[in-house]
Amino acid sequence: MTASDALGAAAKSGAEAALIAAILAGDREKFHLLILPYEGQLFRTAFALVKNAEEAEDVVQDAVLKAYRKLASFRGDAKFSTWLIAITLNEARGRLRRENRAIVDSLDEQREDNADFTPAALTDWREVPLAALERQEIRKLLQQAVAELPDAYREIVTLRDVEEYSVNDTAELLGISVALVKVRLHRARLLLQKKLAPQLSRTVKVELKRSPKRSLFGRLSWL
Amino acid sequence: MALKCRHVWDHISEYIDGTLDPQVRADVERHLATCEICSAILDSTRNIIILMADDRVFELPLDFSKRLHARLDKVLKHEHPEPV
Numbered sequence: 001m002t003a004s005d006a007l008g009a010a011a012k013s014g015a016e017a018a019l020i021a022a023i024l025a026g027d028r029e030k031f032h033l034l035i036l037p038y039e040g041q042l043f044r045t046a047f048a049l050v051k052n053a054e055e056a057e058d059v060v061q062d063a064v065l066k067a068y069r070k071l072a073s074f075r076g077d078a079k080f081s082t083w084l085i086a087i088t089l090n091e092a093r094g095r096l097r098r099e100n101r102a103i104v105d106s107l108d109e110q111r112e113d114n115a116d117f118t119p120a121a122l123t124d125w126r127e128v129p130l131a132a133l134e135r136q137e138i139r140k141l142l143q144q145a146v147a148e149l150p151d152a153y154r155e156i157v158t159l160r161d162v163e164e165y166s167v168n169d170t171a172e173l174l175g176i177s178v179a180l181v182k183v184r185l186h187r188a189r190l191l192l193q194k195k196l197a198p199q200l201s202r203t204v205k206v207e208l209k210r211s212p213k214r215s216l217f218g219r220l221s222w223l
Numbered sequence: 224m225a226l227k228c229r230h231v232w233d234h235i236s237e238y239i240d241g242t243l244d245p246q247v248r249a250d251v252e253r254h255l256a257t258c259e260i261c262s263a264i265l266d267s268t269r270n271i272i273i274l275m276a277d278d279r280v281f282e283l284p285l286d287f288s289k290r291l292h293a294r295l296d297k298v299l300k301h302e303h304p305e306p307v
Contacts, residue, residue, distance in 0.1 A: 031295065032296075035295075040281075047281070054284075061290070068298060069298075069304055070305060072304050073305075120267075121263075123260060124259065127270050128274060133277050134279070139279060139280050142271075142274060157275070161276060162275050167240065167242070185236055186235070189235070189236050190268070192268075197268075200271070
């Protein structure tokens with residue numbers, strides 16, 4: 001974390017503390033503002049567990065209402081975002097449990113040992129720029145690859161790589177050891193590389209072949 | 224120590240996160256300097272991680288936020304947060 005990141009984080013948590021104090025003092029409407037920055041994060045986390053957009057939305061709504069009702073019990077020693085995510089994970093797990101769809105935390109050891117965690121060997125890699133995400137085709141490839149990960153890997157990748165929580169925070173949120181987070185994260189990343197690198201590489205190549213024609217219509221090669 | 228490709232793959236994730244022991248990191252870097260395949264594996268894995276962190280990949284359902292705040296509004300109007 002750079003000095004300015006640290007300052008930014010401190011200012012944010014100070015602003016959140018002030019909002020929380022105001023809400024608890026009766027300015028309840030401010031709760032809207034408090035959760036606004038985290039809506040996307042909560043949805044993606046819920047979606048990683050329940051795997052269905054409608055259900056994920058219900059989970060987030062229930063979690064946010066619970067967070068409001070329990071706001072007085074939030075202690076400033078944790079980050080507000082982590083506290084909210086923890087409530088969302090609980091809600092999602094509760095729902096899965098009620099429907100007997102609970103994520104089996106100890107992945108089937110047999111499968112974990114035998115699975116092929118070798119990456120896709122490429123001789124060269126042409127970087128896929130962030131601008132490529134404007135294309136639905138590229139977004140779909142990424143969504144699909146994450147959706148196909150085993151459950152326990154998908155939740156780790158979502159917290160660590162999509163939401164960018166630290167390995168330690170991810171371990172705490174999931175109630176598993178840091179060592180296990182690292183092992184699963186590593187395997188999940190290699191599974192994603194194995195699946196996506198050839199697909200993305202192919203898509204990029206096709207695009208490059210097409211681009212001279214497209215240039216007649218302007219610089220649209222990534223759109 | 225000279226590492227084989229397979230050993231380098233075992234360290235890719237921690238290499239990206241910068242949590243490798245300095246000695247192992249130096250060994251990995253020595254290997255990467257001369258191995259095109261492992262360099263491409265590292266670059267593609269890192270690239271995929273960067274892409275996944277972008278908000279555009281997993282978009283919110285249309286009006287998600289509107290529905291969330293409408294439901295919240297009903298509760299905020301009538302309820303205080305619970306006392307500790």
